[in-house]
Amino acid sequence: MTMKALLCESFGPIAQLQIKELQDPVPLANQVLVNVAYAAVNFPDALMVQGLYQTKPPFPFSPGHEISGVICALGSDVKDFKIGDRIFCAPSYGGFAEKIAVDIDRVIPLPDSIPLAMGAAITLTYGTSLHALNNVAKLQAEETILILGASGGVGAAAIELANVIGAKVIACASSDLKLDFCKSLGAHESINYEKEDLKTRIKEITQQRGCDVVYDPVGGHYSEIALRSLAWRGRHLVVGFASGAIPKIPLNLALLSERNIMGVFWGDWIRRNPDLHLQNMDFIMELILQNKIKPIITKTFAFQDAVEAIEHLASRQAMGKVVVAINPDLF
Numbered sequence: 557m558t559m560k561a562l563l564c565e566s567f568g569p570i571a572q573l574q575i576k577e578l579q580d581p582v583p584l585a586n587q588v589l590v591n592v593a594y595a596a597v598n599f600p601d602a603l604m605v606q607g608l609y610q611t612k613p614p615f616p617f618s619p620g621h622e623i624s625g626v627i628c629a630l631g632s633d634v635k636d637f638k639i640g641d642r643i644f645c646a647p648s649y650g651g652f653a654e655k656i657a658v659d660i661d662r663v664i665p666l667p668d669s670i671p672l673a674m675g676a677a678i679t680l681t682y683g684t685s686l687h688a689l690n691n692v693a694k695l696q697a698e699e700t701i702l703i704l705g706a707s708g709g710v711g712a713a714a715i716e717l718a719n720v721i722g723a724k725v726i727a728c729a730s731s732d733l734k735l736d737f738c739k740s741l742g743a744h745e746s747i748n749y750e751k752e753d754l755k756t757r758i759k760e761i762t763q764q765r766g767c768d769v770v771y772d773p774v775g776g777h778y779s780e781i782a783l784r785s786l787a788w789r790g791r792h793l794v795v796g797f798a799s800g801a802i803p804k805i806p807l808n809l810a811l812l813s814e815r816n817i818m819g820v821f822w823g824d825w826i827r828r829n830p831d832l833h834l835q836n837m838d839f840i841m842e843l844i845l846q847n848k849i850k851p852i853i854t855k856t857f858a859f860q861d862a863v864e865a866i867e868h869l870a871s872r873q874a875m876g877k878v879v880v881a882i883n884p885d886l887f
């Protein structure tokens with residue numbers, strides 16, 4: 557049997573990706589084969605196909621770190637899943653394809669009440685932000701968290717999860733439209749860092765005290781300003797560099813006020829802690845079922861427009877989640 561997949565055959569511009577016909581993957585003993593319904597777009601997809609991501613898969617490969625779908629074949633050792641099960645998961649790559657073989661320790665059952673489109677928009681963004689806020693920063697109720705790039709995938713998830721924890725959220729983004737979106741997710745304060753002076757506004761909002769935690773998926777110019785805004789023993793979460801620039805920070809800023817600069821590498825963390833990952837996913841699913849958080853899909857692209865979908869996100873236009881309908885009518 558054959559399937560269609562969006563293929564990267566050499567590193568280069570996103571526009572170079574093409575949908576081609578391939579043999580179906582064959583699941584290994586500890587894998588299931590999934591008919592992909594939806595794949596969500598994430599910034600690492602854009603980085604990976606350009607050769608700018610830490611993981612460089614062998615060619616040809618499909619990008620795609622987050623999918624939902626229905627199991628269509630089982631590896632010989634698989635006991636806990638059956639053909640026809642609706643699932644969601646975060647493969648390391650390969651999601652923009654009609655079928656994908658996934659290790660069972662990554663596969664999570666999708667409750668019947670959750671639409672497949674929403675299922676594709678859960679794992680990576682909420683997984684990263686819950687790990688960052690709970691496991692790394694140990695964010696507490698009443699603390700103040702400043703979120704850069706707050707309307708993006710991981711940023712929006714961080715707003716919702718910080719709210720669940722009971723923290724005060726200051727959302728930062730580059731347009732008023734994006735900030736309105738952040739407020740609709742529960743941000744208490746907002747800063748348009750393209751129009752307003754970030755340092756002055758943080759001081760005003762925190763009444764000179766500073767923030768307890770900075771969530772930073774953007775990097776570049778704003779990182780140092782945000783780090784300097786931390787209160788005594790504040791924590792700066794290094795999540796990513798969507799601006800394209802990795803800032804070089806003077807270490808005296810960590811000594812002063814005993815600030816902590818904390819790295820977040822969710823992909824490596826789940827490889828090292830598969831059980832804790834599944835616990836975090838259970839917690840996230842519980843929050844979704846209780847309507848305490850809700851992935852917001854702002855744009856859905858057809859499979860043939862997958863290149864446009866990745867370019868949409870990489871060009872700073874996306875808010876919340878963007879998904880590609882690979883085979884949306886599965887069940």
Ligand SMILES: NC(=O)c1ccc[n+]([C@@H]2O[C@H](COP(=O)([O-])OP(=O)(O)OC[C@H]3O[C@@H](n4cnc5c(N)ncnc54)[C@H](OP(=O)(O)O)[C@@H]3O)[C@@H](O)[C@H]2O)c1
Pocket residue numbers: 597598599600603680684705706707708709710711728729730731734773774794795796797798799800820821822823869870871872874876
């Ligand atoms: N550490 C981890 O484990 C982990 C896991 C997942 C993702 N990440 C990283 O987190 C970052 C965000 O990922 P995402 O999927 O949430 O991306 P996203 O949805 O595109 O959000 C990124 C945000 O960054 C801001 N931004 C600033 N300058 C930008 C530029 N030049 N181009 C594009 N965006 C820019 C944008 O907000 P404004 O326009 O408002 O500035 C945008 O909303 C990426 O660097 C990704 O690699 C890290």
